[in-house]
Amino acid sequence: MVITKRGTLPTTPHTEFHFLPGVLALEEIHGSFGFGGPWSRKLHVRKYPTEVKSAPKIAEFNFVPEERKEKTLQPYLIHTADIPYESDALMGRKCLLWGASTKISMIKTEKSFPKNKFFRNGESHEIFFVQDGEAVLSSEYGELKIKKNQYVIVPKGATYRVDLSSDKLWLLVMESKFLIEWPPHYMNHSGQAHMVAPIVETEVALPELKAPVDEAGDFSIYVQHSGGEVTELSLGHHPFDICGWEGALYPYVFDISNHYGIARAIHSAPPAHQTFQSGQAPYFGFSICSFVGQPEGWHPRDVAAPYAHFNVDSDEMMFFSNVNYGARKSVLKEGTMTFHPGSCPHSPHGDAAEKSLTDRGKMSSRLAVMLDTFFEPLKVSHVAEKYSDKGYPTSWHKIREGQTLSA
Numbered sequence: 182m183v184i185t186k187r188g189t190l191p192t193t194p195h196t197e198f199h200f201l202p203g204v205l206a207l208e209e210i211h212g213s214f215g216f217g218g219p220w221s222r223k224l225h226v227r228k229y230p231t232e233v234k235s236a237p238k239i240a241e242f243n244f245v246p247e248e249r250k251e252k253t254l255q256p257y258l259i260h261t262a263d264i265p266y267e268s269d270a271l272m273g274r275k276c277l278l279w280g281a282s283t284k285i286s287m288i289k290t291e292k293s294f295p296k297n298k299f300f301r302n303g304e305s306h307e308i309f310f311v312q313d314g315e316a317v318l319s320s321e322y323g324e325l326k327i328k329k330n331q332y333v334i335v336p337k338g339a340t341y342r343v344d345l346s347s348d349k350l351w352l353l354v355m356e357s358k359f360l361i362e363w364p365p366h367y368m369n370h371s372g373q374a375h376m377v378a379p380i381v382e383t384e385v386a387l388p389e390l391k392a393p394v395d396e397a398g399d400f401s402i403y404v405q406h407s408g409g410e411v412t413e414l415s416l417g418h419h420p421f422d423i424c425g426w427e428g429a430l431y432p433y434v435f436d437i438s439n440h441y442g443i444a445r446a447i448h449s450a451p452p453a454h455q456t457f458q459s460g461q462a463p464y465f466g467f468s469i470c471s472f473v474g475q476p477e478g479w480h481p482r483d484v485a486a487p488y489a490h491f492n493v494d495s496d497e498m499m500f501f502s503n504v505n506y507g508a509r510k511s512v513l514k515e516g517t518m519t520f521h522p523g524s525c526p527h528s529p530h531g532d533a534a535e536k537s538l539t540d541r542g543k544m545s546s547r548l549a550v551m552l553d554t555f556f557e558p559l560k561v562s563h564v565a566e567k568y569s570d571k572g573y574p575t576s577w578h579k580i581r582e583g584q585t586l587s588a
Contacts, residue, residue: 187390188425221428245409249566258573262516277565305356314350323388357459386434394419442475485537489528531580
């Protein structure tokens, strides 16, 4: 990301500074990749973030995934719309798919974080897609207003809370042990996106830093670690006591409408729709693609629907924000998620391919988010299994035969 500065701090790093008269401000470096990756420098007005006032303790909740009972290799269609709104934005995270470095979860809630409670993901960078609702994500870096159809990127180690601005909030959560960045093949040596890239890297919303909260009290930070375990750290001062920061590691928002689809005369494969990358292809991590509305192929014999395919080195999760994705129109609800293991081919349903012939050159109205892993198999959680359509593995055959999926 672009190097950004907010608030007040000394021009030269690691030098004496007083934001409050007679009180030495205390510096913190939030870094990645040892000391070799993106980092930010933060200045606390009077206390270090290490000043935990009581012994750490295991929290009463955790995010350790529980694997499904069924071990058979098969594709899944998961109706996340059927997952109830419950718990709160802190504890309501439900894992659906996960692997060695990747986790995909869902948060559906009507409640903000509890008062004076905060979260820090100590093992993964996070990217949220807002399926519905509005909220404010507050961190030591400032406030981000988030709303439907936005990606929200939160770096590993950031301390934050989520406060709802609407009655409900529905978030798709994707986690990675590796940085979540613009795809490196989009960027030039100066860190700018190439002019033919589908993203404009400057079309982002950055945190708005508020006045430092110089406040004593009881504040709990719940830190995720060790595969989803959560430990509670207790501070006697507010964690948002920052008078200024600068750097390249911070939360930000990118609206999916600012991904500009690349169209061509014949069908474009998913790499043309990539928005973010985590890790290094093809060795580890994942890519995230945004399937936004764009003209279908205009070749006089173009088949707009995608061909049957499978990438044997990638497991694929597809989240359908609306029901207008041509290849799946017969099986979708808003918020449907599909999971296709790399070793299982998948294709358009029913006569979707034939119907798509009439879509040549027309504007699509689809909206979907896809995550493809790099050489990383994903497991299916019991939650995903609970809300899955049991007839999906045979749905291609059944729909061709005029049947419907089972509930």
